[in-house]
Amino acid sequence: MQRCCGKITSHLWLWSTLLFLTLCFAPVMLHPQCLDFKPPFRPQKELEFCIMYKEFGCCDYQKDQELMSKYYQIMDNFDYSGYTSCAGFIFDLLCQECSPYAAHLFDAEDPSTPVRTIPGLCSEYCFQFWNKCSFTIPFLSGDPYIANFRENQTSLCHYLEIQDKDYCYPYLLNNQQLTQNLGGIQVNSDGCLQLCLEEVANGLQNPLAMVHANDGTHRFFVAEQVGLVWTYLPDRSKLERPFLNITQAVLTSSWEGDERGFLGLAFHPKYKYNGKLYVYYSVEVGFDERIRISEFHVSANDMNEVDHTSERVILEIDEPASNHNGGQLLFADDGYLYIFTGDGGMAGDPFGKYGNAQNKSALLGKVLRIDVDDNQRGPLYRIPPDNPFIHEQGARPEVYAYGVRNMWRCSVDRGDPWTKNGKGRIFCGDVGQNKFEEIDIIEKGRNYGWRAKEGFSCYDKKLCANSSLDDVLPVYAYPHRMGKSVTGGYVYRGCEYPNLNGIYIFGDFMSGRLMSLQEDKTTGNWKYNEICMGMGLTCAFPGLINNYHQYIISFAEDESGELYFMSTAIPSATSPSGVVYKVIDPSRRAPPRQCHYNPLPVRVKSNLIKFVPQESDFYNIIWSILFHDLPLALVATGTSKTTKNSRRKGRHRKNKSKLERAPHIQTGAVRLVGDSRSDRGRVEIYINGEWGTVCDDLWTLVNARVVCRQLGFQHALKAAKNSEFGEGKDLRILLDDVKCVGTESSLLDCRHAGVGTHNCAHYEDAGACLCHETPTLDC
Numbered sequence: 001m002q003r004c005c006g007k008i009t010s011h012l013w014l015w016s017t018l019l020f021l022t023l024c025f026a027p028v029m030l031h032p033q034c035l036d037f038k039p040p041f042r043p044q045k046e047l048e049f050c051i052m053y054k055e056f057g058c059c060d061y062q063k064d065q066e067l068m069s070k071y072y073q074i075m076d077n078f079d080y081s082g083y084t085s086c087a088g089f090i091f092d093l094l095c096q097e098c099s100p101y102a103a104h105l106f107d108a109e110d111p112s113t114p115v116r117t118i119p120g121l122c123s124e125y126c127f128q129f130w131n132k133c134s135f136t137i138p139f140l141s142g143d144p145y146i147a148n149f150r151e152n153q154t155s156l157c158h159y160l161e162i163q164d165k166d167y168c169y170p171y172l173l174n175n176q177q178l179t180q181n182l183g184g185i186q187v188n189s190d191g192c193l194q195l196c197l198e199e200v201a202n203g204l205q206n207p208l209a210m211v212h213a214n215d216g217t218h219r220f221f222v223a224e225q226v227g228l229v230w231t232y233l234p235d236r237s238k239l240e241r242p243f244l245n246i247t248q249a250v251l252t253s254s255w256e257g258d259e260r261g262f263l264g265l266a267f268h269p270k271y272k273y274n275g276k277l278y279v280y281y282s283v284e285v286g287f288d289e290r291i292r293i294s295e296f297h298v299s300a301n302d303m304n305e306v307d308h309t310s311e312r313v314i315l316e317i318d319e320p321a322s323n324h325n326g327g328q329l330l331f332a333d334d335g336y337l338y339i340f341t342g343d344g345g346m347a348g349d350p351f352g353k354y355g356n357a358q359n360k361s362a363l364l365g366k367v368l369r370i371d372v373d374d375n376q377r378g379p380l381y382r383i384p385p386d387n388p389f390i391h392e393q394g395a396r397p398e399v400y401a402y403g404v405r406n407m408w409r410c411s412v413d414r415g416d417p418w419t420k421n422g423k424g425r426i427f428c429g430d431v432g433q434n435k436f437e438e439i440d441i442i443e444k445g446r447n448y449g450w451r452a453k454e455g456f457s458c459y460d461k462k463l464c465a466n467s468s469l470d471d472v473l474p475v476y477a478y479p480h481r482m483g484k485s486v487t488g489g490y491v492y493r494g495c496e497y498p499n500l501n502g503i504y505i506f507g508d509f510m511s512g513r514l515m516s517l518q519e520d521k522t523t524g525n526w527k528y529n530e531i532c533m534g535m536g537l538t539c540a541f542p543g544l545i546n547n548y549h550q551y552i553i554s555f556a557e558d559e560s561g562e563l564y565f566m567s568t569a570i571p572s573a574t575s576p577s578g579v580v581y582k583v584i585d586p587s588r589r590a591p592p593r594q595c596h597y598n599p600l601p602v603r604v605k606s607n608l609i610k611f612v613p614q615e616s617d618f619y620n621i622i623w624s625i626l627f628h629d630l631p632l633a634l635v636a637t638g639t640s641k642t643t644k645n646s647r648r649k650g651r652h653r654k655n656k657s658k659l660e661r662a663p664h665i666q667t668g669a670v671r672l673v674g675d676s677r678s679d680r681g682r683v684e685i686y687i688n689g690e691w692g693t694v695c696d697d698l699w700t701l702v703n704a705r706v707v708c709r710q711l712g713f714q715h716a717l718k719a720a721k722n723s724e725f726g727e728g729k730d731l732r733i734l735l736d737d738v739k740c741v742g743t744e745s746s747l748l749d750c751r752h753a754g755v756g757t758h759n760c761a762h763y764e765d766a767g768a769c770l771c772h773e774t775p776t777l778d779c
Helices: 006-024 061-075 080-098 123-140 144-149 153-160 618-627 701-710
Strands: 193-204 207-211 220-224 228-232 262-267 276-285 288-298 306-319 328-331 337-340 366-370 399-402 407-412 426-430 436-442 476-479 486-491 503-508 514-519 526-533 551-557 563-568 578-584 670-673 680-687 690-694 715-720 732-735 767-771
Touching: 061 080, 061 123, 080 123, 123 144, 123 153, 144 153, 193 220, 193 228, 193 563, 207 262, 207 563, 207 578, 220 262, 228 262, 276 306, 276 328, 328 407, 337 407, 407 551, 436 486, 436 503, 476 526, 486 551, 486 563, 503 551, 503 563, 670 701, 670 767, 680 732, 701 715, 701 767
Parallel strands: 193 526, 207 551, 262 328, 407 486, 690 732
Antiparallel strands: 193 578, 207 220, 220 228, 262 276, 276 288, 288 306, 328 337, 337 366, 366 399, 407 426, 426 436, 426 486, 436 476, 486 503, 503 514, 514 526, 551 563, 563 578, 670 680, 680 690, 680 767, 715 767
8 A cells, every 4th residue: 555654745645635625525615613612602791892793703791891801901002093093903803703703713623723813814904904003913912923924014914814815804704605694503505404413422222212310410311222221420421330220121132123122211200309210111921012111219329220129010001013112201291101102013003993093992002191199009100180081981091192103202392491482292203104204292182193194194094084083183294205214303492502492303213314393483384494414614613523323213302401312323222333412503502601500419339431432523534634644545434414515615724733643543434545536446444443455256336335425425436346446465354245235334334244254365355436426437
């Protein structure tokens, strides 16, 4: 393999990489960012000095007052003439710290480089400033380079300028592309909302629930399908001992798509005082499969561990089939426990004359509501007195709503933080049969239509025509070309990202599509927007990523109302590929200190496992490529759902030293080597600290497409075989017999013979030819 050695080769590589990125990351787009590497915000208290940024920017009232004080300290050094000539310049330059694009203007987008002391200027403006006010420079900056250039207009302005006039001060103020919808959620040309993610937990086995105890500790508890529940502290460290372990009782398997297992978890609203929690899981009793709802108590000796001897079975329901098991438990605002059951499984709800879902004497295919308060003596649960069917002959009194197929993930709306509009609404995703997935709002006594209807359309035409059906329609339904298994989500009501308030965010397990709905208050209709991962530099903030594993299992909110979702690369109960992601709006955040909270102390008796992200954040990938010593080939980590990258042209950075350390490379990263072009070459993969080749005489275009997506290209032109791009003889063969289906996030997620296991030689090293635009070039 060709190596990079010496300064000349290194600089040639750097410029070729920059050129490559410029071509790859079009169209041009800058992203708002403050000097603390976070999005801008609307100040809580109106600014008095830098008032041009009072609606949106990077300064709160405290910072604004500091800049005002600095301004008057500087101006006290000048006479009347100096004051009248330079006051406007000094004001403009100081207030750019409040600009929504402050990080760009002060070169603070890369934390490894020095921050400018004077913002990046357009050349004409710089000449005017120098001609009138060069004597003010020592009061504005202590930068020795600026001091050396102070007497030379050309040198100084060359040092201070940003060459691209679209992005230098003051021209960026007139850049409509930058100022349009500033502070709003970024939307691409297809109407797709541009959001980002933050990895919160990883290495989980099909994480299907994340809940908080609402006890002031801000812990969160993540349940795995196998029957384990883990405790995470606010700093995201994980307790080594599980909170709950009922793996011996839970019925599940390792085969992909098994719907049985530990399915739901809910803490009592008064958990802080009574220590009670409830779980929903599959069990086998003799030859029968059942769903079981049990009550547990937290241990009296350890607040981070359940007393496993305290289990009391609240309810068991026979399951006629192994699918459609439901699984949601939640406490609504009325304090009652809601249980969401599936219709019993198989297909088309074939049980009885009308199916389980339309039969109010069956507990399957229902929303149940029970009272579990004060159950220490007497019955384990009581029927709320206003349950809708308690006086209907033959109906089960637990039934709250009916006609549901298999509601997977429901949530209670906290309501608007100020008006409380929407508070208490229960949103659910109901998985469809052959054609449609739907989102419902659950109301007492209502019929949600299954099996008569699927979404808005008839499924059982005879039942659908029944005038007594009186069903409620979903608020939204989507066809199977968009996804085949809805995962219900949450209405965002957190503090950190005001733009998201009132938006219902949900997903699809099969397609990996993230989606949103927002209610039109005047018409009551719900507007749909897909959610895409931010393109270009949209997610170029420290710690953020713009990719996730495809199979979206569940959504969650933490104690403060921030939104998360869980997904996995392999939909198996025993695959440790599950990750928890936090949803981030990179366009606007809440003002500093507005969302501060003080978690109550947690007494920890277990060892702690520090959180280590698996994904390299997009921010560090960009800057590592640009300013660090990387191998000759472009390196990319795994990704599941990304959009086209973009990068602005003409970024002019001066006096920026590269970091001395090499960047962290994630296991599963790939690169193309062996060709002068960056879009083709031998495929090499990084596993457990070493680079190696993929040797495969059955290498296919589907495999090449996985590499294509990892490296950020749009099309795979060819799967190259038989060492077309040379033999990687100085490397080990790490993968053989690779068989991808095309949706994997990396080659490691595809089926293969095992890392380091192979029956081939380097003359069979695999390669790929890729491209960005419509494929017209030969490889």
